[in-house]
Amino acid sequence: MTNNLCVILGDQLSSNISSLKNFKKNQDKILMMEVFNEATYANHHKKKLVLVFSAMRHFAKELQEKGVSVTYSKINKSQDNFTKELSSQCKKIQPKRIVITHPGEYRVLQEIKKWEKVLKIPVSIVDDDRFFCTIDEFKKWTEGRKELRMESFYQMMRKKYQILIDNNGKPKGGKWNYDIKNRKSLPKNHPDVPKPLQHKPDDITKQVIAEVKKKFPKHFGDLEPFWFAVTHEQAKKSLNDFIKNRLSMFGPYEDAMAQEESFLYHSVLSMYLNIGLLEPKQIINKVLEKDGIKVESVEGFVRQILGWREYIRGIYWYTMPKYSKTNYFDAKNKLPKFYWTGNTEMNCIKNCIEQTIKESYAHHIQRLMITGNFALIAGIKPEEVCEWYLSVYADAYEWVELPNTHGMTLYADGGVLGSKPYAASGNYINKMSDYCKDCKYDVKQKEGDDACPFNYLYWNFFLKNQKKLEKNPRLWTVFSNIKKMSQEKKSQIRNNSKKFLIQISK
Numbered sequence: 001m002t003n004n005l006c007v008i009l010g011d012q013l014s015s016n017i018s019s020l021k022n023f024k025k026n027q028d029k030i031l032m033m034e035v036f037n038e039a040t041y042a043n044h045h046k047k048k049l050v051l052v053f054s055a056m057r058h059f060a061k062e063l064q065e066k067g068v069s070v071t072y073s074k075i076n077k078s079q080d081n082f083t084k085e086l087s088s089q090c091k092k093i094q095p096k097r098i099v100i101t102h103p104g105e106y107r108v109l110q111e112i113k114k115w116e117k118v119l120k121i122p123v124s125i126v127d128d129d130r131f132f133c134t135i136d137e138f139k140k141w142t143e144g145r146k147e148l149r150m151e152s153f154y155q156m157m158r159k160k161y162q163i164l165i166d167n168n169g170k171p172k173g174g175k176w177n178y179d180i181k182n183r184k185s186l187p188k189n190h191p192d193v194p195k196p197l198q199h200k201p202d203d204i205t206k207q208v209i210a211e212v213k214k215k216f217p218k219h220f221g222d223l224e225p226f227w228f229a230v231t232h233e234q235a236k237k238s239l240n241d242f243i244k245n246r247l248s249m250f251g252p253y254e255d256a257m258a259q260e261e262s263f264l265y266h267s268v269l270s271m272y273l274n275i276g277l278l279e280p281k282q283i284i285n286k287v288l289e290k291d292g293i294k295v296e297s298v299e300g301f302v303r304q305i306l307g308w309r310e311y312i313r314g315i316y317w318y319t320m321p322k323y324s325k326t327n328y329f330d331a332k333n334k335l336p337k338f339y340w341t342g343n344t345e346m347n348c349i350k351n352c353i354e355q356t357i358k359e360s361y362a363h364h365i366q367r368l369m370i371t372g373n374f375a376l377i378a379g380i381k382p383e384e385v386c387e388w389y390l391s392v393y394a395d396a397y398e399w400v401e402l403p404n405t406h407g408m409t410l411y412a413d414g415g416v417l418g419s420k421p422y423a424a425s426g427n428y429i430n431k432m433s434d435y436c437k438d439c440k441y442d443v444k445q446k447e448g449d450d451a452c453p454f455n456y457l458y459w460n461f462f463l464k465n466q467k468k469l470e471k472n473p474r475l476w477t478v479f480s481n482i483k484k485m486s487q488e489k490k491s492q493i494r495n496n497s498k499k500f501l502i503q504i505s506k
């Protein structure tokens with residue numbers, strides 16, 4: 001009889017995962033399950049499905065080669081969920097106890113909490129210690145605070161882990177945050193940017209590609225060419241490649257966008273990090289080891305992982321399940337069809353969506369300031385926007401996707417996460433990218449059929465939500481401009497917006 005049955009989920013593929021801390025080879029077993037429900041609860045990009053299944057199969061093989069007993073159920077029956085598959089395996093394995101690391105998603109935690117009752121076996125849920133900040137520690141940090149801003153959380157984490165702190169306890173380089181130096185656009189004759197490392201699919205991955213092609217033909221996105229890392233070793237090579245070839249320019253061009261550069265100087269590591277092929281601590285240590293990198297690149301990158309990623313997870317567990325229902329602006333419009341096809345004449349959106357279809361990747365500014373900004377100013381329902389982000393990106397899991405969508409992008413949480421909505425007109429997009437020069441619309445025009453839709457939708461958004469936003473000191477300039485606006489101009493903005501929104505809803 002088996003003592004402990006350790007269940008490892010598809011985003012828990014770390015060799016030192018907490019559920020295996022006291023694992024005894026001669027008494028315990030591991031169970032890994034590919035289940036239909038998990039593959040289909042969102043319209044996951046085909047590359048995301050291949051990534052997760054292939055990485056799971058490689059991890060199982062790695063463990064088996066170390067002499068560990070792993071029961072692995074491959075995707076087959078169309079009605080499967082974790083509970084059904086686990087109960088059928090428990091009948092065969094007869095474990096005394098089930099051990100599992102705390103899942104990433106609230107939905108999965110609710111399912112796990114029912115296991116003891118359904119299976120009549122004790123279940124231990126152990127903390128996921130791959131993060132710098134525990135869920136409880138984050139909750140403590142929130143106590144007595146009026147505002148839960150990332151910046152103060154980040155400073156607390158820097159101090160706690162002594163990261164980029166000098167001998168006097170001050171931030172290295174003199175500042176906590178070099179955000180101001182992270183805003184360059186890419187110059188016209190900038191040389192080609194080194195691409196992320198591409199890995200050749202082996203036999204296991206080829207088999208998964210064939211299965212995904214057959215079983216999930218209607219899912220979003222291109223299946224091939226598939227080049228993601230699917231093992232710890234490959235992911236480590238991708239990390240080293242980023243540090244060698246792109247980290248130094250990460251800071252200056254962090255907010256830039258370019259039509260021919262899908263990845264720019266970004267790390268393209270989130271998809272590996274989120275399933276356990278890389279660890280946050282491993283990435284930060286490796287980045288800090290590298291000499292001669294500009295402080296705005298090192299700090300900018302550390303801020304994303306130690307700051308944003310940890311803070312986002314904290315907000316998720318602190319606010320769920322209420323957070324997923326937030327809709328501060330009462331946004332009611334449907335997600336336009338072009339989010340799934342890229343079929344729009346707005347070149348910035350077309351480019352980002354076509355890239356997403358191909359790569360299952362878009363960098364942060366494309367997600368936030370193009371597809372996200374449009375959804376915000378066009379008043380798209382948060383749940384539909386969320387469903388889209390959760391489906392299309394290889395790194396998408398609710399714990400990280402939801403606060404980024406509801407909080408950072410849509411301000412649907414009414415300001416829990418951000419101090420103001422990230423709304424922007426065509427001017428910002430034109431400044432930070434080369435999209436506008438190839439667009440049917442004219443970014444300089446504010447009104448009429450040829451005007452850039454971001455221009456009038458931007459003002460329409462603030463006019464519509466004036467009561468909810470006009471007291472926000474960070475929006476003082478916006479509302480002082482609105483005060484100066486003639487009634488005629490306001491009507492023109494409203495009419496242009498109405499016409500355009502009807503057009504895209506068809």
Ligand SMILES: Cc1cc2nc3c(=O)[nH]c(=O)nc-3n(C[C@H](O)[C@H](O)[C@H](O)COP(=O)(O)OP(=O)(O)OC[C@H]3O[C@@H](n4cnc5c(N)ncnc54)[C@H](O)[C@@H]3O)c2cc1C
Nearest residue numbers: 266267268269270304309363364367368395396397401404
């Ligand atoms: C609407 C929206 C939805 C998003 N959904 C997801 C998601 O489902 N999964 C996801 O991992 N990230 C998400 N992000 C955050 C961010 O866009 C991605 O982490 C990043 O683009 C991944 O690319 P990269 O690895 O090249 O990141 P880099 O730019 O190289 O950044 C380094 C790392 O920092 C972390 N990071 C950076 N920004 C954030 C952030 N805002 N929140 C959390 N971690 C961050 C990521 O782990 C990333 O790998 C979303 C952002 C927005 C605006």
Ligand code: SF4
Nearest residue numbers: 346348426436439452
């Ligand atoms: S003109 Fe407007 S719609 Fe066209 S690419 Fe520029 S910002 Fe996007």
